Amino acid sequence: MAPASSLSAWSDLHSHHESVGKNIVLKDAFKNDPKRFDKFTRKITLPADISSGSNGTDIIFDFSKNLITEETLDKLVKLAEEAGVEKKRDAMFAGGKINFTEGRAVYHAALRNVSNQTMKVDGVDVMNTKGGVNDVLEHMRVFSEQVRSGEWKGYTGKKLTTIINVGIGGSDLGPVMVTEALKHYGAKDMTLHFVSNIDGTHIAEALANSDPETTLFLIASKTFTTAETTTNANTAKSWFLEKTGGKGDIAKHFVALSTNESEVTKFGIDAANMFGFESWVGGRYSVWSAIGLSVALYVGFDNFHKFLAGAHAMDQHFQQAPLRENIPAIGGLLSVWYSNFYGAQTHLVAPFDQYLHRFPAYLQQLSMESNGKTITSDGSPAKYTTGPILFGEPCTNAQHSFFQLVHQGTKLIPSDFILAAKSHNPVSDNLHQKMLASNYLAQAEALMVGKTAEEVRAEGNVPEELVPHKVFMGNRPTTSILVGGAIGPAELGALIVYYEHLTFTEGAVWDINSFDQWGVELGKVLAKKILKEIDEEGAGSGHDSSTGGLLGAFKAYGGF
Numbered sequence: 001m002a003p004a005s006s007l008s009a010w011s012d013l014h015s016h017h018e019s020v021g022k023n024i025v026l027k028d029a030f031k032n033d034p035k036r037f038d039k040f041t042r043k044i045t046l047p048a049d050i051s052s053g054s055n056g057t058d059i060i061f062d063f064s065k066n067l068i069t070e071e072t073l074d075k076l077v078k079l080a081e082e083a084g085v086e087k088k089r090d091a092m093f094a095g096g097k098i099n100f101t102e103g104r105a106v107y108h109a110a111l112r113n114v115s116n117q118t119m120k121v122d123g124v125d126v127m128n129t130k131g132g133v134n135d136v137l138e139h140m141r142v143f144s145e146q147v148r149s150g151e152w153k154g155y156t157g158k159k160l161t162t163i164i165n166v167g168i169g170g171s172d173l174g175p176v177m178v179t180e181a182l183k184h185y186g187a188k189d190m191t192l193h194f195v196s197n198i199d200g201t202h203i204a205e206a207l208a209n210s211d212p213e214t215t216l217f218l219i220a221s222k223t224f225t226t227a228e229t230t231t232n233a234n235t236a237k238s239w240f241l242e243k244t245g246g247k248g249d250i251a252k253h254f255v256a257l258s259t260n261e262s263e264v265t266k267f268g269i270d271a272a273n274m275f276g277f278e279s280w281v282g283g284r285y286s287v288w289s290a291i292g293l294s295v296a297l298y299v300g301f302d303n304f305h306k307f308l309a310g311a312h313a314m315d316q317h318f319q320q321a322p323l324r325e326n327i328p329a330i331g332g333l334l335s336v337w338y339s340n341f342y343g344a345q346t347h348l349v350a351p352f353d354q355y356l357h358r359f360p361a362y363l364q365q366l367s368m369e370s371n372g373k374t375i376t377s378d379g380s381p382a383k384y385t386t387g388p389i390l391f392g393e394p395c396t397n398a399q400h401s402f403f404q405l406v407h408q409g410t411k412l413i414p415s416d417f418i419l420a421a422k423s424h425n426p427v428s429d430n431l432h433q434k435m436l437a438s439n440y441l442a443q444a445e446a447l448m449v450g451k452t453a454e455e456v457r458a459e460g461n462v463p464e465e466l467v468p469h470k471v472f473m474g475n476r477p478t479t480s481i482l483v484g485g486a487i488g489p490a491e492l493g494a495l496i497v498y499y500e501h502l503t504f505t506e507g508a509v510w511d512i513n514s515f516d517q518w519g520v521e522l523g524k525v526l527a528k529k530i531l532k533e534i535d536e537e538g539a540g541s542g543h544d545s546s547t548g549g550l551l552g553a554f555k556a557y558g559g560f
């Protein structure tokens with residue numbers, strides 16, 4: 001495809017930004033158009049049998065507080081058409097090798113294809129082939145039910161109630177985020193640990209209070225070669241063997257979630273205890289695969305299946321809805337609008353939901369590892385900015401820390417706010433939930449309407465020199481996402497996939513490969529070299545004076 005800036009819709013959007021976009025005043029747009037909310041709000045309804053409530057859950061995406069007019073949306077849709085977003089989407093769902101730098105299909109949607117439509121890569125039916133998606137799901141079902149019921153026992157006959165997932169990046173962030181988000185559904189007798197960091201503190205703390213007789217280790221690594229994971233896994237194995245006096249049975253306490261059978265068996269895990277997936281599942285899209293085993297163990301397989309089904313519903317919407325109605329496509333196009341035409345550099349996601357406290361961290365990998373790229377499909381550098389810096393924290397907490405900058409700083413920060421209408425914990429007669437909702441609504445309103453100097457003065461008793469400090473410029477865009485029920489497995493699945501396809505749409509417009517991650521390699525290679533140098537005499541070789549100086553100082557101070 002062509003670089004986005006060479007498309008005629010791109011130049012058209014530039015003129016549109018100059019003549020219209022720059023001058024949009026949101027509060028006036030609402031005054032002038034009582035139907036604005038209806039015009040820019042989209043809704044998806046999840047089927048009743050998978051929803052958290054007894055009726056299907058609506059999820060409302062209110063895009064009306066964004067700096068757009070109907071014409072803007074039309075022009076953004078045109079851009080998507082010219083950039084071939086639909087063609088690229090269809091190629092993804094058809095198993096095409098759209099990860100063109102690694103020659104791979106991008107087929108994580110098959111993992112949540114609960115309606116079992118035919119899905120093929122290289123002519124092979126990935127759903128029903130031996131060892132394919134359905135077989136692995138069945139293995140996950142059987143195993144998770146055995147562990148949860150206590151039928152699967154540890155080497156001394158006890159039920160396994162501590163789960164330690166050892167993995168990093170996509171083999172960690174999804175499982176952590178989802179198990180936290182679905183804690184309400186989690187087994188009350190289970191303790192979960194997620195060990196990712198190579199910092200020995202992480203594994204030491206997880207092992208400190210664990211009993212080898214009741215602990216199950218999930219070694220989660222797509223490649224099974226990631227240094228942090230193999231090192232942590234070996235430390236876990238040594239701990240287990242030492243604590244059990246060599247009597248512990250690895251086969252009962254260690255399973256692998258991976259694509260790499262030979263490394264798994266080399267590590268000492270039986271291939272029968274391996275839950276596989278294929279190279280067409282990117283790490284940051286792998287929570288739907290065997291990597292999600294900790295989720296299935298914790299919330300039960302039925303809930304894991306609902307999680308997949310909610311995701312599938314959003315996949316189908318993304319595949320079928322015309323661009324102007326297509327929720328993730330609109331989200332992605334708005335991101336392009338702000339990044340490339342307003343010069344925005346960031347994207348804030350703030351869930352008004354404590355269970356979603358790891359959601360922004362999860363989205364950071366999804367968005368920034370996917371679209372933190374400079375090179376376009378023809379190998380030339382993009383002449384425009386690409387992936388935004390995504391950040392966030394749950395609210396209301398974030399309001400009391402960095403929201404100062406969002407309200408009054410010099411930067412435009414397009415923000416997403418997420419709220420579920422129903423809380424799993426309606427404590428104090430729902431007082432907390434009402435306060436949470438009032439903040440969710442108030443923040444978006446405040447960011448939009450701002451406060452003028454006249455309004456500040458009208459409050460009275462404000463010394464004139466303080467007036468400018470108390471002014472809020474307003475006109476800051478937000479997208480409000482409202483889940484019309486509680487956030488259960490299906491609702492969570494749909495929310496994640498909204499962001500997956502939003503990210504896809506951005507990357508498709510920017511003409512970059514959203515599915516590789518070469519940018520993480522250089523640091524890994526240098527770390528390997530330096531690790532050796534720590535054990536050798538001297539302060540390494542071939543380094544700049546800063547790196548060499550710090551290496552020497554580390555060795556001296558640390559006694560290495």
Ligand SMILES: O=P(O)(O)OC[C@H]1O[C@@H](O)[C@H](O)[C@@H](O)[C@@H]1O
Pocket residue numbers: 168169170171220221222223224225226229283284369517520
């Ligand atoms: O699952 P693996 O192979 O251990 O990889 C973990 C992570 O490793 C990182 O280096 C990659 O950038 C991530 O995409 C990946 O999720």
